[in-house]
Amino acid sequence: MPYAMEGLPQQVTIYEVGPRDGLQNESAVVPVEVKAEFIHRLADAGHKVIEATSFVHPDWVPQLADAGELLARLRRKPGVRYPVLVPNLRGLDRALELQADEIAVFASATETFAAKNLNRSLESQFEMFEPVVARALDNGLKVRAYVSMCFGDPWEGPTPVRQVVEVGERLLGLGCHELSLGDTIGVGTPGHVTALIDAFRTPERLAVHFHDTYGQALSNTLAALRAGVTTVDASTGGIGGCPYAESATGNLATEDLVWMLQGLGIETGLDLGKLVSTSVWLAELLGRPSPSRVVQALSKG
């Protein structure tokens, strides 16, 4: 029996990042057929948007070097979107060849992370993204944009709200339909989340992307929903991290998010039981238990 709260949406879109953000940090290469099966299971659990992989330089993220093979193998379910990460025109060409239906560019809010993750300065990352977004839109693709290190950065400390808003508004101005605010190292807290979302002109175009390093991801999500956000990124099994930010741990687990939203009576369209069995299946393959509290509680049998 759900207990609703004032000021929350009736429906939330969960943007599933497990196959991309979740797996990108795994040191042992996960076979491409396992990645495909993971995505098929997520679609079967009711996901309508599943970020499948990245068309980045394979030396930078070896785990996702099989992006082309994976897309070619996917059984795409009607009504499900399968965005892929693309940093530059080379990545876009590869994604277009394989009929990607949506892409995501990923920017940094800080100078140091722009250098470490993209080999670019804060300013020159836009020179890389502008032609990508323009050509993707010309080809009829939707483009999401991420901003990383929105709350703090391991090298520069807390990130000023104004700095995040400047980067984010510029990306939206290029024509990106959605902006995902990334707490890459999980240092944000709910008041900071509210202040950041309130500083944007269009909260309805924002999504949030929390890593659970300090156990704040669910409370931060609740703050974001109260501030008008209706799209939340999460990773089935709570796997994830960024190879270029060592202090990043797993993403908010999709199961933990679904449990909270169900308790609040908020519609997600997801089957929690199928998500939990997918996590248990994946955890066995990865050789370690899922950090998701809901998976731990429900899979004890």
Ligand SMILES: CC(C)(COP(=O)([O-])OP(=O)([O-])OC[C@H]1O[C@@H](n2cnc3c(N)ncnc32)[C@H](O)[C@@H]1OP(=O)([O-])[O-])[C@@H](O)C(=O)NCCC(=O)NCCSC(=O)C[C@@](C)(O)CC(=O)[O-]
């Ligand atoms: C952006 C680059 C490519 C710049 O890397 P670069 O070395 O500056 O690249 P370049 O433009 O100088 O090109 C060098 C060579 O790489 C090739 N190349 C160039 N691009 C590609 C490509 N796309 N695919 C395949 N090959 C490529 C290119 O063709 C060229 O080959 P050559 O002519 O020397 O033979 C590199 O820094 C990179 O791949 N970075 C990606 C890092 C990454 O994927 N990080 C994780 C994702 S971000 C994240 O996880 C955070 C997020 C989104 O989840 C939100 C959050 O939590 O905050």
